[in-house]
Amino acid sequence: MGIFEIIMDTLVFIFATNPFSPWIRGVLGGLVIGAVFGGALVMVYLERKFLGDMQSRIGPNRVGGRFGVLQLIADAIKLFTKEDIIPVKADKWLFIGAPIVALTSGFLMVAVIPFDYLYINGNYYAVAVSRMDISILYLEAVSGLAIFATFMAGWGSSSKYAVLAAFRNVAKMIGYEVPLGITIISVAVMAHSLDIVEIVEAQSNLIYEGSNLWYIIAQPLGFIVFFIALLADVGRIPFDQTEAEEELVAGWATEYSGMRWGLAFFAEYLHAVVGSFIVTLLFLGGWNGLPIVGNLFIPGIFWVIGKTIMVMMLFIWIRAALPRYRIDQVIDIGWKVLIPLALLNLVWATIIGLTLA
């Protein structure tokens, strides 16, 4: 009974076996969700600095030392102190409810993301707020709530710009949910399960036991389709028509000001962060480190966070490098290019899955 076993026994006692465990797990779940929110703040900071680097300019560098780390706090304070304007003709409950729905969608998505899979005292425990058998299906369903949020915002604002932008956004998101769903199904087919934890574990047993290969090697087309559909679903360049300042001012959030706008903006970055997590878990091996070599004695949670930051930087890199599509070209790509490719990937995944099973 070394120190490690004692610590593990204590942890298991706190979280699993004593009568207050559900409450303790609940508090921990809240902390985890808070941590992921912190992750979204990290993404905003990364975006400003990393994007600035690629555009040969310095991002924030005044607040909080040379690297401007407290800039986001300063922005949040500024947003809190702004006047809360609700347009006279706006539908008040839709207008107020839209950022709330967007954030709720974010909360619900974070609830099933597993960060690690620990083997303690003979049992496997997933480090997640809640572990479900159908977690990837649940995630896909909840991310559709974001569509409601944009439409509520656009319609509730009762302004022509916002309504037009909301129409465009809904059309785009509906179109891209389909390839997203089909790709998820192809991953689930290969892993024989809808549970994210089991999908990651299946990746580690891909061709032979303990191989630690990633699904990006087995389904490269799936990765590409998923990545592009995710860019469109989240609404980042090259698919961010709805925020195209030049076309429809600020899209569905035109009439929002102050902290309401802050929440809407934050919900979008949260969606992007959660998307990055999903890419990491589904295609990049999650907490199982590098292919073939494995963990290299670094705990799995650091691998997950590290890979997610890499994917976030890829999002930002694409934003710096590409222009924006026109809305009809976006919908063309979604229906005419990505769905056939996703179906092709599904066929491939089924064949490969059967061969390797």
Next chain:
Amino acid sequence: MDKTIMIELSNTFKDAVSDVDVPSPNRAVARIDPGKVKEIMQFLLDNGFDHLSCVSGVDYPPDKMEVVYHVTSYSAPLVITLKASLPRDDPNIDSLCGIYWNANWYERETYELYGIKFNDCPYMKVLLLIEEMEGEWPLRKDYAGYPDLT
């Protein structure tokens, strides 16, 4: 095309064109009769002068006002200046919108700044000023509102 167009112009429209002057190789000036402006412009358009460069108004108190047209071509450097003299009390002249499409905005601007009416212009509305200032003709020499000494 070159300066011979001026000779042709004065030959075709004998009474309407007068005071033809060619001060330099690329500039020609003539004075025209305001009633014949559409025919003269159509003649110039048919002869290759397809770019209406500018339409301005000039105010000569107490009794006359002028509309000055600058017509040039996309394939030659010659600029023809045509001046039409109008009476200051009721200045009106035919609109060129049917011949040169871009005459519309120039005519709207000249109308709102000087009060020169362009007959048959398809869309005459103030361009640069606000609607409340229509009728004040600010660029006339006797405009009372300038300099603004408030």
Next chain:
Amino acid sequence: MTHEATQITSPTKPSEILLHLGPQHPLQPGPFLLDLKIEGETIREAELKIGYIHKGMEKVFEDRTYLQILPLTDRICYLASNSNNDVYCRGVEELLGIEPTDRAKYLRVLTNELCRLQSHLLGIGEYATDVGFLTMFIYMVREREGVVSLLEAITGSRLNHNYARFGGVANDLPPGYKEMALKTLGELKKQVKSHDNMLSSDSIYLRRTKGVGVLTAKEAGELGVAGPPLRAAGVEYDLRRMEPYLVYDDLDFKVITQNDGDVFSRVKVRLLEILESIYIIEQCLDQMPSGPYKQDVTPYITRPKAGEVYARIEDPRGEMAMYIISDGSDKPYRFRIRGPAFATAQALPPLLVGGYVADVAAIAASMDSCTSEVDR
């Protein structure tokens, strides 16, 4: 493209919306109101309402002496200020009957071309933000800094240069200018070539701009457009070749044209004109004669003899002209400014009709208008 679409009517069907782009809108170079009647995503009618920053320049200029007007001509369009100064000075010089000195002519050509460089760079940058290419905007502004520093070294100010004088220029080149300029321009040439490469090969950009907002040569002629939009349609109309002023007939340069007349061609014409202007500047620096940079006899109060002049110049945006009537006194009798942006702004609504709302930003920005010049 219909030519009658200058007036907009209220929506008649429930599927039509009247959308107001402006007067404050992130897409604009200045305040104007672009009313669009759209049905779904297609524009049925468009109307452009201007006059939000009408300053009454023509009336103000009738009350100022000729030398007092000179700094004010900078502000007609602040991006093309050297061109405005130059055309004004040439007009007044023709009325006065004097000519700039030889060295002054080369210096004026030099600053004209530098001004063209920085105007095109910023025009392409603003256009890039409207297409969604944010990085390109920052790169263009970064290149423009070098050019603006060169202008600052000669004229002393970054934006409104006030450099030309009657009979010459305000000051001479600083020592060591030629090496500095050649170095900056060499780097600029390399960067612009790489940007041109990137823009011609980025597939999203090509899908966004090829075949969009087509203005054929015939339509451009009818609409009265000149400058890069006309040259992108294939018409070789450049006042530096057609009516050579200053020393342009001694310099060797090509008139850049493209054939398609769409948004892609207009931007490409501007990019290639940047390279051509760099070539002209290098020739100027080589061929510049020594000598006085202004006439000794420019009086403070200029009284040109009675007469009139219509001076033209190839502005970065098109054909700029000034019509000055002098009555022998020290103030002009009539001062008419004909800006190129007026013609391109008038031509914008017919170009938008029948297209998509999503293309408005790209087309309007590729026409590169300057609201200050439209409204005067």
